[in-house]
Amino acid sequence: MSEVHAARRSRLRARRAPAGAEAALVSRSANVRYLAGPAPAGAVLLVGHSGADVLFAHWNPAGDPAGPRPAGDDGLRSVALGTDADPAVTAAAQAARDGAAALSVEEHHLTVARHRAVAAAVPDLVLNDLDRAVERQRLVKDEDEIAALRSAAEITDRALGELLESILVGRTERHLALELERRLVDHGADGPAFPTSVATGSHSGLAGHRPTDRRVEEGDFLTVCLGARFRGYRCQIGRTFVIGTSPADWQIELYEVVFAAQRAAREALAPGAEYRSVDRAARDVLDAAGHGKSLGPVTGHGVGLEIGEDPQLAPTAMGRLGPCVPVTVEPGVHLPGRGGVRIDDTLVVRSPADGGPELLTITTKELLAL
Amino acid sequence: MSEVHAARRSRLRARRAPAGAEAALVSRSANVRYLAGPAPAGAVLLVGHSGADVLFAHWNPAGDPAGPRPAGDDGLRSVALGTDADPAVTAAAQAARDGAAALSVEEHHLTVARHRAVAAAVPDLVLNDLDRAVERQRLVKDEDEIAALRSAAEITDRALGELLESILVGRTERHLALELERRLVDHGADGPAFPTSVATGSHSGLAGHRPTDRRVEEGDFLTVCLGARFRGYRCQIGRTFVIGTSPADWQIELYEVVFAAQRAAREALAPGAEYRSVDRAARDVLDAAGHGKSLGPVTGHGVGLEIGEDPQLAPTAMGRLGPCVPVTVEPGVHLPGRGGVRIDDTLVVRSPADGGPELLTITTKELLAL
Structure with a gap:
């Protein structure tokens, strides 16, 4: 299955490519699952502009079988966060470190308060709206x-x-x-x-x-x-x-x-x-x-x-x-x-x-x- | 029970009173239930600055037993909306018509996209953050x-x-x-x-x-x-x-x-x-x-x-x-x-x-x- 998810992330990246070095922060749970497979509740996926994708989540401390892992063949890396960290904020900071110029977020899913926390964490990144791109991609099924x-x-x-x-x-x-x-x-x-x-x-x-x-x-x-x-x-x-x-x-x-x-x-x-x-x-x-x-x-x-x-x-x-x-x-x-x-x-x-x-x-x- | 809910809304109003003619738009489902009793999914409660409170919801067209009703003894009126209307936007417009100068919204619940739709509908209203006031009120139980x-x-x-x-x-x-x-x-x-x-x-x-x-x-x-x-x-x-x-x-x-x-x-x-x-x-x-x-x-x-x-x-x-x-x-x-x-x-x-x-x-x- 992991190739399927990698291909879906590539399609999303290709759609956003005209926007330049723009990463996408996917927070809506069904969208995360579509692009990365089953993940813990609240997980957030960073689809990097260069193909380095990262899943940020709070894993069950007692060792979820699908727990965090280094990047595999599919280019997806997983990172486990401490309890107090908001995965969306951590993901945005990663996008800034990776050299993204802009970050698209799911404005129909992120709350005003979380969006503000993301913006505060990455003041140099332009925040755009992902505008339901993943939902549109999900419409036609394979x-x-x-x-x-x-x-x-x-x-x-x-x-x-x-x-x-x-x-x-x-x-x-x-x-x-x-x-x-x-x-x-x-x-x-x-x-x-x-x-x-x-x-x-x-x-x-x-x-x-x-x-x-x-x-x-x-x-x-x-x-x-x-x-x-x-x-x-x-x-x-x-x-x-x-x-x-x-x-x-x-x-x-x-x-x-x-x-x-x-x-x-x-x-x-x-x-x-x-x-x-x-x-x-x-x-x-x-x-x-x-x-x-x-x-x-x-x-x-x-x-x-x-x-x-x-x-x-x-x-x-x-x-x-x-x-x-x-x-x-x-x-x-x-x-x-x-x-x-x-x-x-x-x-x-x-x-x-x-x-x-x-x-x-x-x-x-x-x-x-x- | 309706007196209980009316008393809770009065307490919320009293807490917000120093802010002047400020209405509150409550959208988080547990908060709506706490202040207004059981309501359809997605219902939004407007707690008016002057005591005229209104519940906006999509009721089941086939006649939900707790369907819309005129204001009762408890000062709560219910309004049924058409399918395409966002109850939050309708509630904000009502606050403006009622002469509120400011409107507090639940920034930890409203998405960026909905907040923008509310702001666009009531350009003359200052939008503030209700800042979990209802959650704080819910902490101690009666x-x-x-x-x-x-x-x-x-x-x-x-x-x-x-x-x-x-x-x-x-x-x-x-x-x-x-x-x-x-x-x-x-x-x-x-x-x-x-x-x-x-x-x-x-x-x-x-x-x-x-x-x-x-x-x-x-x-x-x-x-x-x-x-x-x-x-x-x-x-x-x-x-x-x-x-x-x-x-x-x-x-x-x-x-x-x-x-x-x-x-x-x-x-x-x-x-x-x-x-x-x-x-x-x-x-x-x-x-x-x-x-x-x-x-x-x-x-x-x-x-x-x-x-x-x-x-x-x-x-x-x-x-x-x-x-x-x-x-x-x-x-x-x-x-x-x-x-x-x-x-x-x-x-x-x-x-x-x-x-x-x-x-x-x-x-x-x-x-x-x-």
């Missing part, structure tokens, strides 16, 4: 990253599949969520990609619903939304089921509308498609059915080392999809007091020549009566 | 807060007690951690206060060890560290057990030393005691036994709405304990390749007249052989 997402999705499908074979009536949202998270770990996840949501009855269809002590009852809609984190990569699946043998007419109708909206957005995924046109595809179906207003502001988003990455699939989002961009497609409708439906998938954008969008979360989207 | 911590500790003791009654040999750290977290929730916790740590064999005694697939074996030290979150308040307990009927001599000796160090620090807790003298009390015992070097940089810390609050009990920490300050006391020693011992308690500082330090986590600290 095949290693997509493989990790695929494994995360497999684990997630398996955990969900097992739950569907168990008795659900009478159990609380909270317990079902805990059981799903346990099964994710059982099947090899590092942990859940985000807090598992289980919503039954009048809660069903709510985005990001936090599980309560409400019990699953006969006749309920049951919405679950979960995902595994595997080698740092996070996927998402959402499904809605009906409890009992015979769904009510309103349930069948609502399910069909949300399913049609979700399918329309999935089918709109293609290299070159505008973010907002994918959103529009789902929104048009729900608008036509009179449910446009209960749709949230976003119908999907990128996934990767974080669960809510760029791009956003939303009415005002600017930009176009590229190949190898993984996104969720997750429209939902909630009818206050009654419940609702959400259907979420994680897919990778692929060209029609490559078979079109690659569906990672393959659990059936038929309306199952459990 | 009896409501201590009652929440007490409940959190009761839940934690119960979850741990149940685990001790089960068979441990052969189970993995990861599974034991998940089971403890499930039991916390079973007994009424909102969730774990921090990621549960279970460390067995050569991992035992490591601070913040992340559970692995290592299984508990006969003869192991087993260290668990967990805590419940209850009404937002977080406590911490850590215990080390020995697996099997007969601990080895080195295990008994190491346990006794860490226990003595932990007791010394607990006994040093009193109103007026220096933070560093509490740390010193534990460190001296371990130094004398030749284990001083394997002690981490901190032997305890405040707890409350966050798990690692002020004060820090560390060699260079400046300040003195006051009554009603809850802290952890958590020395640990890890011997590489062999394992080690941690013993963590949560206590509330009380004067000798009030019976001395109040121990919240009451699970026995005898060396149990399980």
Whole structure:
């Protein structure tokens, strides 16, 4: 893996090269992981202008297995800091010693107080904004990253599949969520990609619903939304089921509308498609059915080392999809007091020549009566 | 509860009053919760100079039960924002409209990019630093807060007690951690206060060890560290057990030393005691036994709405304990390749007249052989 990270750092350096002898100070944790691999919390990466990259961190004193090390083949050196040292300040001082004329920092991540401490430590360095360069680089995934997402999705499908074979009536949202998270770990996840949501009855269809002590009852809609984190990569699946043998007419109708909206957005995924046109595809179906207003502001988003990455699939989002961009497609409708439906998938954008969008979360989207 | 929050905001206002018509923009989530009660993620609180306080947030469109509302008896109004609006920018604009001359912001929390957006939105307002005023106010807890911590500790003791009654040999750290977290929730916790740590064999005694697939074996030290979150308040307990009927001599000796160090620090807790003298009390015992070097940089810390609050009990920490300050006391020693011992308690500082330090986590600290 270390060659992968070195290549990513080279690409970042190449992008910043026109700025001259400019080093980059990367502090946002997912960005550090992307460029340097797993690192302790709070680690900061200095991407030097000349190729000498250094990771600064507080390692566990008792000997983290991935502890500090001299520079390897990949040109990355690690330095362990004392408790009181801010890795960002130490990294900036290193950039000055290495002869950088300017230092780009992540102004969307560093606080005002830390930025001031960095500036005070290196008065001769010009501080610029890295301007989300690493986030932009993370948007399109390489095949290693997509493989990790695929494994995360497999684990997630398996955990969900097992739950569907168990008795659900009478159990609380909270317990079902805990059981799903346990099964994710059982099947090899590092942990859940985000807090598992289980919503039954009048809660069903709510985005990001936090599980309560409400019990699953006969006749309920049951919405679950979960995902595994595997080698740092996070996927998402959402499904809605009906409890009992015979769904009510309103349930069948609502399910069909949300399913049609979700399918329309999935089918709109293609290299070159505008973010907002994918959103529009789902929104048009729900608008036509009179449910446009209960749709949230976003119908999907990128996934990767974080669960809510760029791009956003939303009415005002600017930009176009590229190949190898993984996104969720997750429209939902909630009818206050009654419940609702959400259907979420994680897919990778692929060209029609490559078979079109690659569906990672393959659990059936038929309306199952459990 | 709303009177409690209103009184807290009045105290903050009173502290800032010498600064004139200065409003405060509180963005750090635990600080917002402390001053306004539970609020959606990302909510920002404007504490007006004249007593008109407003909470700005993105509420769940499907009708969060604690959704936006007009000002109640407590003088707090809530405003729901559109997706694209930054609550900090909207709050600053409100302060300007309310006639504030200056606005204090949390420079240790706002990023450089957000601070710039706030400044651009209110060019006529002087922006100052709130300088951790809310964190300082949160240091000493009121009896409501201590009652929440007490409940959190009761839940934690119960979850741990149940685990001790089960068979441990052969189970993995990861599974034991998940089971403890499930039991916390079973007994009424909102969730774990921090990621549960279970460390067995050569991992035992490591601070913040992340559970692995290592299984508990006969003869192991087993260290668990967990805590419940209850009404937002977080406590911490850590215990080390020995697996099997007969601990080895080195295990008994190491346990006794860490226990003595932990007791010394607990006994040093009193109103007026220096933070560093509490740390010193534990460190001296371990130094004398030749284990001083394997002690981490901190032997305890405040707890409350966050798990690692002020004060820090560390060699260079400046300040003195006051009554009603809850802290952890958590020395640990890890011997590489062999394992080690941690013993963590949560206590509330009380004067000798009030019976001395109040121990919240009451699970026995005898060396149990399980």
